Amino acid sequence: MIDRNNNRQKILELQLAKDQGFSSELQVECESLYSMFSSFNKSGSDDGQIIGITGSRPGEGATTISILSALALCTNPTNSVLLIDCNLRNPELHKYFNPQEQKDGLIELIEQGSNLTDVLWKEKKSGFHFISSGRPVDSPSEFLSTNKFINTLMQLKKKYRYIILDCAPVLNAPETSILASHLTGVILVVRSESTRYEIVASAKQRLVDANANIKGVILNKQKHYIPNFLYKRL
Numbered sequence: 708m709i710d711r712n713n714n715r716q717k718i719l720e721l722q723l724a725k726d727q728g729f730s731s732e733l734q735v736e737c738e739s740l741y742s743m744f745s746s747f748n749k750s751g752s753d754d755g756q757i758i759g760i761t762g763s764r765p766g767e768g769a770t771t772i773s774i775l776s777a778l779a780l781c782t783n784p785t786n787s788v789l790l791i792d793c794n795l796r797n798p799e800l801h802k803y804f805n806p807q808e809q810k811d812g813l814i815e816l817i818e819q820g821s822n823l824t825d826v827l828w829k830e831k832k833s834g835f836h837f838i839s840s841g842r843p844v845d846s847p848s849e850f851l852s853t854n855k856f857i858n859t860l861m862q863l864k865k866k867y868r869y870i871i872l873d874c875a876p877v878l879n880a881p882e883t884s885i886l887a888s889h890l891t892g893v894i895l896v897v898r899s900e901s902t903r904y905e906i907v908a909s910a911k912q913r914l915v916d917a918n919a920n921i922k923g924v925i926l927n928k929q930k931h932y933i934p935n936f937l938y939k940r941l
């Protein structure tokens with residue numbers, strides 16, 4: 708059973724592996740995410756992409772995949788990457804990075820006119836930028852659908868090659884579908900051997916109904932019943 712501490716450990720390992728030229732098995736995971744993101748931009752355009760990462764329900768792995776995606780994209784030093792915690796119901800990203808000094812976040816940037824420099828935090832090893840959610844809001848749905856928020860995202864898109872949004876689960880949070888419709892695309896994370904087909908189908912339908920561009924589905928926490936190297940030969 709993998710717990711959150713183990714996962715933090717995994718992310719640290721990934722950073723370590725990056726410093727050592729990705730010698731560990733995490734290289735494979737990172738490379739898969741990297742090629743998935745690269746496949747989104749077949750035209751090779753320089754336009755920034757805003758990709759939302761979500762699950763059907765809590766616990767699918769959206770936060771984990773958001774972080775791993777940001778790390779993977781940073782393996783190419785020409786990529787500028789911003790990770791934003793858009794799960795205003797259960798913000799978790801800040802817990803992984805423990806900024807030394809508590810900064811304001813997304814809410815303060817949008818609602819209180821804080822400067823971008825006051826809310827941006829830089830992940831030292833990988834170099835991606837990160838914005839936490841900030842103080843809690845009464846209505847996440849209203850907040851994430853304001854023009855002010857969407858316009859800010861579009862401004863940020865001009866500065867970053869990739870913006871990754873860690874979003875609340877689709878079936879728990881109507882704001883995720885609404886937000887997804889404004890993005891380049893959205894990725895649905897599914898916890899393997901745990902989440903029922905009907906749940907995923909219903910989450911997918913909500914995204915389709917909202918006109919979101921579903922870029923792909925990630926089957927997370929896949930168990931390997933035969934040695935990993937054999938899977939690569941199948």
Ligand SMILES: Nc1ncnc2c1ncn2[C@@H]1O[C@H](COP(=O)(O)OP(=O)(O)O)[C@@H](O)[C@H]1O
Nearest residue numbers: 709710711714762765766767768769770771928
């Ligand atoms: N690929 C993975 N490998 C190991 N642990 C994972 C993986 N994905 C998720 N987890 C663990 O599962 C739990 C839920 O993941 P999380 O990313 O917080 O889900 P969500 O954001 O969808 O609620 C966390 O404790 C996390 O450590």
Ligand SMILES: [Mg+2]
Nearest residue numbers: 769770794799
């Ligand atoms: Mg989460």
